[in-house]
Amino acid sequence: MQSQSEIRQEITNKIIESLKKGKIPWRKTWSGMSGPRMPTNYVTNRRYSGINIPILWGASQERGYDVDYFATFNQWKSIGASVKRGEKAIHVVLFKPVTKTVKDEDGTERKEQFPIIRIFPVFSIHQINSETIEPLLNQPAGPEFVHEQKAEFERVVAATKADIRHGGSKAAYFRSPADYIQMPMEGRFESFPAYAETLAHELGHWTESRLEWKGTYAEGELRAEMAAVFTVSALNIPDSNDLTNHAAYIGSWLEALENDPKFIFKAAAAASKSADYILSFSKPQEELVDERDEAVAVS
Secondary structure (H helix, E strand, O other): OOOHHHHHHHHHHHHHHHHHOOOOOOOOOOOOOOOOOOOEEOOOOOEOOOOHHHHHHHHHHHHOOOOOEEEOHHHHHHOOOEEOOOOOOEEEEEEEEEEEEEEOOOOOEEEEEEEEEEEEEEEEHHHEEOOOOHHHHHOOOOOOOHHHHHHHHHHHHHHHOOOEEEOOOOOOEEEOOOOEEEEOOHHHOOOHHHHHHHHHHHHHHHHHHHOOOOOOHHHHHHHHHHHHHHHHHHOOOOOOOOOOOOHHHHHHHHHHHHHOOOHHHHHHHHHHHHHHHHHHOOOOHHHOOOHHHOEEEOO
């Protein structure tokens, strides 16, 4: 049985491998077909979060999966579907809290809780036999409803009541002491998705003090980068495919990943919470996901 550190190292190694190939596993850069924009459990309809997102997207990139639905063998079976013969499972891990009794120096006993990682297999909807599933997989990619998505994005941003100032600068940044976001005018961007990702990135930085997060510059940029992708994807905004700002950071991300197997776990969990925080001002709480019970892919 793998230890906790071995599991984390295996997941980290997969992400390092993707980055070295020039693929960023927390960005969905391919054209999806029908189905959700975010990795989702087909049976429970719960959205995956935290480290789950880049790992499941990474698996989809490797295997050529277009639809982001996953479930366990028994979950597929429960709806009358079956796994195709010879299909290889995606090994996922589940975080479960464990409580143990510890003693302080004075002998006082207290309860301490910590997460344990468990591994189990899941299968993509592309690996399933089912008459009800086939039509979903055979549908062409739907149209991008940019106008509706733009209106929804603007509604979500306005609900945060963040101080966002447009114009007067060609750069986008969050000014921490004064607590405001500076943005170029939308017309300066190549597309609305590029504008939305940039503003969501700065909103990611805006959440840091509100969620009491600290860390290195590289960790902060990775957290904001992932939070931006998670936020716009949750709103069905297509990926801008603009990776021009990533070259300067990939080296530092790789160094951090190679030095600390927990780095990507912490960054992804923080980014997921940041995205949920941004969405929480306009979304019902029941639509947001509790990461503690979510599974993540490691194959």
